[in-house]
Amino acid sequence: MDTTMNVLVTGGAGYIGSHTCIELLNNNYGIIVMDNYSNSSPEALRAVEKITGKTFPIYECDMLDYEGFEKIFQENKIDAVIHFAGLKAVGESVGKPLEYYHNNLTGTINLLRLMKAYGVKKLVFSSSATVYGMNNTVPFQEDMPLSTTNPYGTTKLMIETILKDLCFAEKDWKVALLRYFNPIGAHQSGLIGENPNGIPNNLMPYIMKVAIGKLPCLSVYGNDYPTPDGTGVRDYIHVCDLATGHLKALEKLDSIAGAQAYNLGTGKGSSVLDVVHAFERASGTKVNYQFAPRRPGDIAECYADVSKAKRELGWEAKLNLDEMCRDSWNFIKNQK
Numbered sequence: 001m002d003t004t005m006n007v008l009v010t011g012g013a014g015y016i017g018s019h020t021c022i023e024l025l026n027n028n029y030g031i032i033v034m035d036n037y038s039n040s041s042p043e044a045l046r047a048v049e050k051i052t053g054k055t056f057p058i059y060e061c062d063m064l065d066y067e068g069f070e071k072i073f074q075e076n077k078i079d080a081v082i083h084f085a086g087l088k089a090v091g092e093s094v095g096k097p098l099e100y101y102h103n104n105l106t107g108t109i110n111l112l113r114l115m116k117a118y119g120v121k122k123l124v125f126s127s128s129a130t131v132y133g134m135n136n137t138v139p140f141q142e143d144m145p146l147s148t149t150n151p152y153g154t155t156k157l158m159i160e161t162i163l164k165d166l167c168f169a170e171k172d173w174k175v176a177l178l179r180y181f182n183p184i185g186a187h188q189s190g191l192i193g194e195n196p197n198g199i200p201n202n203l204m205p206y207i208m209k210v211a212i213g214k215l216p217c218l219s220v221y222g223n224d225y226p227t228p229d230g231t232g233v234r235d236y237i238h239v240c241d242l243a244t245g246h247l248k249a250l251e252k253l254d255s256i257a258g259a260q261a262y263n264l265g266t267g268k269g270s271s272v273l274d275v276v277h278a279f280e281r282a283s284g285t286k287v288n289y290q291f292a293p294r295r296p297g298d299i300a301e302c303y304a305d306v307s308k309a310k311r312e313l314g315w316e317a318k319l320n321l322d323e324m325c326r327d328s329w330n331f332i333k334n335q336k
């Protein structure tokens, strides 16, 4: 009898999805990947196959195409879903709210309808620390009041709510809501990582482009926050640690009741200048920066209370900021 657990990975060609696919394959899960490549390319999945020496079914498919999506459920035995697919740029979401609500919400509802129709009731969902909003004090705990400041964040909060309602109504669903803090770093092979087109919005991709000479200078948004050096503090987590968190969540699903939220972070805050200096040390390059005004919507400090994930999932992040910067550099230095 085949006892392999088969996991459908939506958005599996993306940054976090591709790293999680490696971890799943290395731990003998079967995977089926679907992605519309709106923010990724099939190359990442070829790299996953190269790194693991394994192949798996890949569907180029949009979550919004219900019939196309259904084919994946018809053609595969699926035991659980890890749902990464979604649009994720905060600034863009402010300008294109309908696109974000349609893609992230309608896409997720299509997924949930199909899961229900095919009797798949186990789900790990990519949520975000953005759901803690601007009014909580650090460290953020899972039971704090939630709020958002932009359409992207609102899609995450709305999907969390939908999943909680679903689990309340139908007791056989098992859902983990994983609230990621700030994923950076790359697989140690240097074959996959995050390299957005154009001008990045997030700190590490921006630093990397400055380090390789593609951009002249990093703007540090604000040096007057009430933090040790005045710059914003975040909880950076290595994407490979984040990937193992998904496996721990999958293992836990059988024994959790309804929808459970877990913070995935290190529990440690680092400032923008901490990251710049760690990256300089790891890469041996100079990262030019200048101070600029605060970015609207940013908070001074954001880091996780990680005790729930440690206690209930038996998971904690292992890699430190220097190792995150080492692996980010190892990836980006090979990119054109």
Ligand code: NAD
Residues within 6 Å of the ligand: 010, 011, 012, 013, 014, 015, 016, 017, 034, 035, 036, 037, 038, 039, 040, 041, 061, 062, 063, 064, 083, 084, 085, 086, 087, 088, 103, 107, 126, 127, 128, 129, 180, 181, 182, 183
């Ligand atoms: P990513 O953009 O690299 O990956 C998302 C993938 O989803 C992409 O490959 C994209 O092509 C795919 N996709 C988008 N819409 C789709 C659709 N309609 N149908 C099929 N595929 C679709 O992003 P990531 O950084 O890997 O993030 C993965 C998930 O984690 C996202 O849901 C994101 O919101 C969430 N998240 C990310 C971060 C972060 O900092 N990277 C933080 C918190 C939460």
Ligand code: UD1
Residues within 6 Å of the ligand: 088, 090, 091, 128, 129, 130, 153, 182, 201, 202, 203, 204, 206, 218, 219, 220, 221, 222, 231, 232, 233, 234, 272, 295, 296, 297, 298, 302
């Ligand atoms: C951002 C999003 C958040 C999302 C997360 C992961 C905003 C307001 N928040 O979080 O919703 O979940 O990304 O995708 O966009 N910084 C600079 N210069 C830069 C870029 C960033 O100084 O060019 C600073 C920021 O002010 C912040 C820190 O670096 O203090 C991290 O920023 P970023 O990487 O964008 O992540 P978040 O703002 O934490």
